[in-house]
Amino acid sequence: MPMPDWLRSRRGKGADTRDAALWSKCPxxxxxxxxxxxxxxxFVCTKCEHHFRMHAYDRINMLIDGDFxxxxxxxxAGDPLEWVDKKTYPVKIAGDKEKSGLSExxxxxxxxxxxxxxxxxVMDFHFRGGTMGTVVGERLxxxxxxxxxxxxxxxxxxxxxxxxxxxxMFALMxxxxxxxxxxxxxxxxxxxxxxxxxxxxxGVSASFAFESDVVVAEPKAMIGFAGRRVIxxxxxxxxxxxxxxxxxxxxxxxxxMVVDRHDLKNTLVRLLQYTSQKQxxxxxxxxxxx
Amino acid sequence: MNNSIVERERGLLELERRIAELRNxxxxxxxxxxxxxxxxxxxxxxxxxxxxxxxTPWEKVHMARHPNRPTSLDYISQLDRFDxxxxxxxxxxxxxxxAGFALLHGRPVMVMGQQRGRDTKxxxxxxxxxxxxxxxxxxxxxxxxASRLDxxxxxxxxxxxxxxxxxxxxxxxxxxxxKCLYEFTExxxxxxxxxxxxxxSGGALALGIADHVIMLEHSVYSVASPEGxxxxxxxxxxxAEEAAARLKLTAADLRAFGIIDEIVPxxxxxxxxxxxxxxxxxxxxxxxxxxxxxxxxxxxxREARYQKYRRIGAWxxxxxxxxxxxx
Numbered sequence: 001m002p003m004p005d006w007l008r009s010r011r012g013k014g015a016d017t018r019d020a021a022l023w024s025k026c027p028x029x030x031x032x033x034x035x036x037x038x039x040x041x042x043f044v045c046t047k048c049e050h051h052f053r054m055h056a057y058d059r060i061n062m063l064i065d066g067d068f069x070x071x072x073x074x075x076x077a078g079d080p081l082e083w084v085d086k087k088t089y090p091v092k093i094a095g096d097k098e099k100s101g102l103s104e105x106x107x108x109x110x111x112x113x114x115x116x117x118x119x120x121x122v123m124d125f126h127f128r129g130g131t132m133g134t135v136v137g138e139r140l141x142x143x144x145x146x147x148x149x150x151x152x153x154x155x156x157x158x159x160x161x162x163x164x165x166x167x168x169m170f171a172l173m174x175x176x177x178x179x180x181x182x183x184x185x186x187x188x189x190x191x192x193x194x195x196x197x198x199x200x201x202x203g204v205s206a207s208f209a210f211e212s213d214v215v216v217a218e219p220k221a222m223i224g225f226a227g228r229r230v231i232x233x234x235x236x237x238x239x240x241x242x243x244x245x246x247x248x249x250x251x252x253x254x255x256x257m258v259v260d261r262h263d264l265k266n267t268l269v270r271l272l273q274y275t276s277q278k279q280x281x282x283x284x285x286x287x288x289x290x
Numbered sequence: 291m292n293n294s295i296v297e298r299e300r301g302l303l304e305l306e307r308r309i310a311e312l313r314n315x316x317x318x319x320x321x322x323x324x325x326x327x328x329x330x331x332x333x334x335x336x337x338x339x340x341x342x343x344x345x346t347p348w349e350k351v352h353m354a355r356h357p358n359r360p361t362s363l364d365y366i367s368q369l370d371r372f373d374x375x376x377x378x379x380x381x382x383x384x385x386x387x388x389a390g391f392a393l394l395h396g397r398p399v400m401v402m403g404q405q406r407g408r409d410t411k412x413x414x415x416x417x418x419x420x421x422x423x424x425x426x427x428x429x430x431x432x433x434x435x436a437s438r439l440d441x442x443x444x445x446x447x448x449x450x451x452x453x454x455x456x457x458x459x460x461x462x463x464x465x466x467x468x469k470c471l472y473e474f475t476e477x478x479x480x481x482x483x484x485x486x487x488x489x490x491s492g493g494a495l496a497l498g499i500a501d502h503v504i505m506l507e508h509s510v511y512s513v514a515s516p517e518g519x520x521x522x523x524x525x526x527x528x529x530a531e532e533a534a535a536r537l538k539l540t541a542a543d544l545r546a547f548g549i550i551d552e553i554v555p556x557x558x559x560x561x562x563x564x565x566x567x568x569x570x571x572x573x574x575x576x577x578x579x580x581x582x583x584x585x586x587x588x589x590x591x592r593e594a595r596y597q598k599y600r601r602i603g604a605w606x607x608x609x610x611x612x613x614x615x616x617x
Contacts, residue, residue, distance in 0.1 A: 234455065
């Protein structure tokens with residue numbers, strides 16, 4: 001398997017050297033953290049255990065054993081609405097690429113986790129707020145279709161403000177498209193797991209994020225359909241702090257588990273173990289036919 | 291500004307009343323006022339064309355929200371028969387969704403529609419057509435039943451968006467919508483959706499995955515309400531008019547994009563001017579689509595539905611050698 005440059009550069013050295021800032025301040029407790037220590041601690045504050053929003057590349061580096069074969073990396077955004085406000089949409093996208101070091105809001109591909117081959121998609125809030133437009137929808141759909149073709153389990157990490165306004169109805173329809181691919185993957189008996197990270201809202205939470213077999217969330221992640229501000233404006237009162245956190249959703253029965261980032265990979269691997277026999281059988285059937 | 295269409299329409303209605311009065315008087319009195327009536331009639335028609343001839347996207351938003359615009363129940367009441375079914379079997383019955391078995395031109399269908407109120411009292415009961423998770427779970431349940439029993443699904447979409455309240459979040463609004471999308475994608479029967487008013491975001495799409503999507507000429511369908519979009523992008527909901535212009539939310543735009551399949555024209559002045567005609571035209575279109583779709587095998591139907599959504603937004607995709615089988 002080929003290894004993308006971004007993954008190679010992260011292997012062995014810990015933190016990404018491209019990262020300009022050497023220090024990061026924890027937005028919750030205010031502790032100033034040395035970037036390399038933070039990376040070594042999987043971007044969890046060493047003082048208060050606040051889970052920082054992770055870069056997709058760091059996330060994949062944390063989860064995948066060796067190589068990672070990207071899917072859909074060449075798929076690039078169009079400008080279907082020819083959107084202009086203060087900037088044109090292509091200019092906004094160029095800015096996000098520059099800022100995030102990503103080509104779009106999701107990185108998808110195939111790799112192994114503790115020896116289990118998986119299809120893995122990781123969304124990144126740093127690119128246009130993780131919003132889902134046609135590229136995110138297309139890459140995830142390609143990932144789900146490839147997982148189905150290869151009888152692989154699929155894990156998607158979500159981080160999203162919802163559908164991307166600048167792509168209008170094309171963005172909304174990605175909810176339908178990804179759902180269609182999810183139904184086929186699941187109908188064939190493949191495991192589908194979603195991991196909801198901070199934040200997961202709108203069109204992403206209201207589609208594939210909540211269609212999986214197992215819904216995992218990171219501690220304190222904000223998860224909901226409507227944004228906090230929209231609700232507060234609608235009901236004209238302040239919401240309690242705990243509202244729409246992962247822990248709140250767990251209590252309400254909306255998600256399966258809240259897992260600390262240090263235990264995340266082990267938890268996912270355990271889930272893969274429960275269904276691996278089925279995968280082996282499915283692969284055998286394919287081989288028998290050949 | 292906010293009710294521009296309704297405001298401007300008021301002058302028109304006044305003129306209409308005057309013409310009717312004169313007509314009545316003309317019959318009962320010896321003086322001939324035909325010339326005066328004709329002049330007023332001409333003025334009326336000019337004004338009507340001026341107001342409704344070229345609606346901007348923002349004006350269409352108001353048209354879609356017009357208090358007198360036919361609602362789901364106006365369509366459902368014109369079906370041959372309707373037996374309403376209630377409840378999500380878990381918590382409550384959501385009055386913002388009206389659903390049940392019905393006969394459309396003699397054909398059994400499972401009909402479901404978002405229902406806003408036609409006055410303040412009804413709007414409060416029906417939550418302005420904003421559906422709660424319980425309503426979406428009623429939709430899922432009945433879509434599943436319809437699929438099992440081989441009864442086609444007919445939906446009417448008319449909502450600003452899903453309910454954004456505290457209880458809805460506590461009852462997992464996201465999950466409720468997501469599972470509607472799942473259920474509609476999986477359904478083994480034809481689905482025809484009609485956007486009869488406002489189609490706002492995921493809350494509308496929950497009833498919108500269909501083999502044939504019809505839209506009334508002045509309905510709107512968007513990724514978020516114009517107010518919501520303006521708030522999200524510019525932190526200012528009052529810029530809704532600008533958002534409406536940018537979002538490409540009109541029936542003509544969406545037909546050109548291939549996101550909807552058919553536009554049903556409205557009379558000058560809007561659907562509420564001739565509701566009976568509009569309702570029967572829409573029902574006729576639904577019926578025709580069902581007839582065509584009914585001829586397809588289940589597998590072909592589901593494959594066509596998959597490909598229909600699979601294609602949206604793949605226009606710039608280089609068909610890459612997705613991945614080698616190197617292992």
